[in-house]
Amino acid sequence: MPETSASVRDDAVGHAEGPPEAPDIRVKPVLLTGLFIVVFVAVTLAALRVYRDTVITSPNTEPARTFAGPALQRDPQGDLARLVANQRRRLDSYGWVDQAHGIARMPVADAMRRLAERGAEAYAAPLQPERVPPLGSRGAAASPLLPPGSVAASPNEAASPKEVR
Numbered sequence: 001m002p003e004t005s006a007s008v009r010d011d012a013v014g015h016a017e018g019p020p021e022a023p024d025i026r027v028k029p030v031l032l033t034g035l036f037i038v039v040f041v042a043v044t045l046a047a048l049r050v051y052r053d054t055v056i057t058s059p060n061t062e063p064a065r066t067f068a069g070p071a072l073q074r075d076p077q078g079d080l081a082r083l084v085a086n087q088r089r090r091l092d093s094y095g096w097v098d099q100a101h102g103i104a105r106m107p108v109a110d111a112m113r114r115l116a117e118r119g120a121e122a123y124a125a126p127l128q129p130e131r132v133p134p135l136g137s138r139g140a141a142a143s144p145l146l147p148p149g150s151v152a153a154s155p156n157e158a159a160s161p162k163e164v165r
Helices: 027-056 076-091 108-123 155-159
Strands: 095-098 103-105
8 A cells, every 4th residue: 555645635645735725705805895885884974964963954044035925816805705796696686698598597595495386396307399200110210300390201111222323
């Protein structure tokens, strides 16, 4: 068996032991970066505290100025009183809304009294003229409404298409 010396390892017979390997991570740059972050945060917090104590609460700052509102109305309370009085006068009086079509206004209290006198029939739907589709048609959706005074076609004429020459 060959003899081994203390400087030779078992797995590398005949090879001398080399220098120690460098670590995979260099510790110095990592520690310096962490130290830089801590110092930066501390300096920033100190600067913000100094800024807050000196600039923001400084007695040299001007108080906020208040501006007068725009002069849109010279007398807003009087304008409102005139508007309400005009609306009250119109609500409490008779008058024409559209005289050509016979539409008039009346006081609200009188209108409510007249409705109460009529009772439940005051809320019934107004009578509507009955429109019946012509015989033989498929209903109002399929046949157009005829103007007043015209004559409806007979069922045979309505069912047969007209020839165009």
